[in-house]
Each structure stands twice: as structure tokens, then as C-alpha cells.
């Protein structure tokens with residue numbers, strides 16, 4: 001198969017795992033730049049050692065922020081946009097604009113989702129530089145890119161059937177093809193530079209500490225500058241939308257919502273007054289109120305599902321109205337199903353639910 005390029009990928013293939021289905025409170029947050037965002041070709045300095053570029057994207061997200069950290073003799077890029085012409089054109093505008101004089105020294109991927117690493121390999125190749133990721137993100141990305149096949153595996157059918165979808169819907173979901181991840185990510189370098197929890201990266205005048213979270217993705221890296229009080233948060237902390245937390249086919253019995261809630265508790269040990277630079281939305285103050293809102297909203301929804309389980313048994317698909325604030329169908333079925341299973345698995349893990357399987361369909365009961 002030909003390697004995909006930014007020109008070869010059509011925007012309708014550009015589904016990401018970063019869509020949100022759940023309303024959460026943003027009370028207590030302040031946005032120093034309001035709803036301003038840097039325009040095409042422009043970098044905006046937001047603190048000592050960090051500049052902001054905005055990369056437009058199709059779909060409900062509309063953009064990803066790329067954070068450029070001062071490094072020895074250039075900028076380190078954190079997150080790069082998808083493998084789409086719209087995103088590579090935004091980078092070309094930067095190379096002709098505010099990045100005309102400054103080379104890229106390294107490329108970070110906070111996590112494996114295609115809107116974050118879709119153009120990472122493209123940037124690494126262009127600047128002959130390394131890709132820096134956590135091992136969990138790197139290996140999972142490489143695994144997904146390598147998994148290209150003509151038809152969805154049987155285990156996918158079984159997982160969707162288990163969630164409660166009927167055979168026709170499962171066939172429709174599987175009919176979208178398999179291996180689309182590889183089509184959304186530019187060829188990755190064969191080697192990478194590993195970052196891990198607690199690493200302190202020397203970037204010239206600044207040091208950035210790696211802070212790892214989990215649940216939205218396996219080993220999501222945030223970068224913290226303790227001197228300037230800046231946290232590059234990727235999708236681990238977003239100001240306006242809740243990050244998708246899904247059970248995936250590669251780990252169908254996992255408890256990612258448990259990982260997510262544990263990560264929130266750990267992040268609450270970071271200073272409350274950090275400037276948070278998220279992958280989607282605007283930079284903000286209010287890390288702690290936001291983490292608490294995200295945590296409390298998940299607990300509220302867990303309680304709602306648990307209350308309903310006391311009334312009747314539920315499949316994952318029965319949980320949608322209890323969990324989500326918008327209709328589920330078509331392109332968002334996979335993500336919504338994964339997130340509903342994540343809530344049911346959390347209830348099982350904390351002893352509030354048990355599961356029976358009847359004709360391949362998983363029914364959850366109050367325990």
C-alpha cells in the first residue's frame with residue numbers, strides 16, 4: 001500500500017478519538033487571551049519559553065493547538081495536527097511566516113491520537129530530527145499503524161455485539177474498513193526518544209518535567225515548566241470538552257476510567273496556579289476547578305448508571321441517554337460505545353455492578 005501523504009488523505013477519513021459527548025462545567029476558569037487564537041503563519045508568545053500556533057482541522061474540534069517550546073537553537077514542537085492538507089498547509093504558512101528563521105529541534109507527541117502525531121513524522125523528516133514520546137504511546141501507535149487488514153477482525157464484531165448493537169449495525173460499523181489509523185498518520189520514524197514520568201528535559205534556558213496521565217490514552221505525556229508555571233496538557237486536561245475515555249479492542253477488559261480518575265487525583269497535586277496549555281481550546285488558569293469538574297461529572301454519571309442498574313439490567317448501548325448529551329449514531333458509535341463500556345467496567349471494578357453474558361451480549365446488573 002502507498003504511504004499516505006497530507007495530500008492523499010480526504011478529510012472525511014479524519015475521525016479522531018478526541019470528540020466529546022459530555023457537557024462538563026468550566027466554572028472557575030479564566031482565559032487570559034479570551035477567545036483569541038493565533039492566525040495563519042503566526043506564533044503567539046504566551047509565556048517565557050513557550051509560543052502558541054493553531055493548526056486548523058475539520059470536524060467538531062476545528063483545530064489543534066501546537067505548542068512551541070524554546071530549545072537549544074530552535075523550537076521543540078508539541079503535537080502536530082493530522083495527516084491532512086489543511087494541517088500541512090498551516091505548517092507551511094508558519095515556515096513562510098513566524099517560523100521562517102527558526103528550525104524545529106525535536107517533535108513531541110503527547111499521545112498517539114492522529115490529530116497529535118499525524119504530522120509528527122512529516123516534521124521529523126523535514127527537519128531531520130527525533131520524535132519524543134512515552135513508550136506506551138509510541139508502541140501503541142506503531143501497533144495500530146501496522147494493523148492494516150481488509151476486514152475488521154472477529155473480535156471487533158464480538159465486542160460490538162457484546163455492547164448490544166444488532167448484527168446489521170455491527171456489520172455497518174465493521175464495513176468502514178480496518179487500519180484507518182495508518183491512513184491518518186504520516187510514516188513514523190523507525191526509532192524514537194523515550195520520555196517517562198518524572199524526566200526533566202533540558203531545553204536550554206528552560207527545563208520541562210514530564211507528567212504522565214492515563215485513561216484517554218495509555219501513557220499520555222504532559223510537560224511542566226515549574227519555573228514559569230506552565231503546563232502543556234495535551235488532551236489530559238481540556239478546558240471546554242471532556243476527553244474521551246474508552247475501552248478499546250486491544251484491551252477489552254480494561255478499566256480506563258479507573259486510570260483516568262487516578263490520573264486526575266495525581267494531577268491535583270500539581271500547583272493550582274499553573275497556566276494550562278491544552279491541545280484543544282484556549283490556554284487557561286483554573287487547573288484544579290477543571291480537574292474537579294471532570295472528576296465529579298464522571299462520578300455523577302457513574303451514579304446515574306448505577307441507579308438505573310438497580311431498576312433494570314443494562315447493555316452498554318442502553319447507557320447512552322444516561323451518559324451523553326447528544327444523539328449517538330453513524331460516525332460516533334465506536335467512541336460512544338467504548339466510553340459507555342468504560343463506565344460499566346468502572347462500576348464492575350468498584351464492586352457496584354456484575355456482568356452476565358447471554359448469546360454474546362453483555363448485560364450488567366447492580367451488584
Ligand SMILES: [Zn+2]
Nearest residue numbers: 017018113235
Ligand atoms: Zn486525544
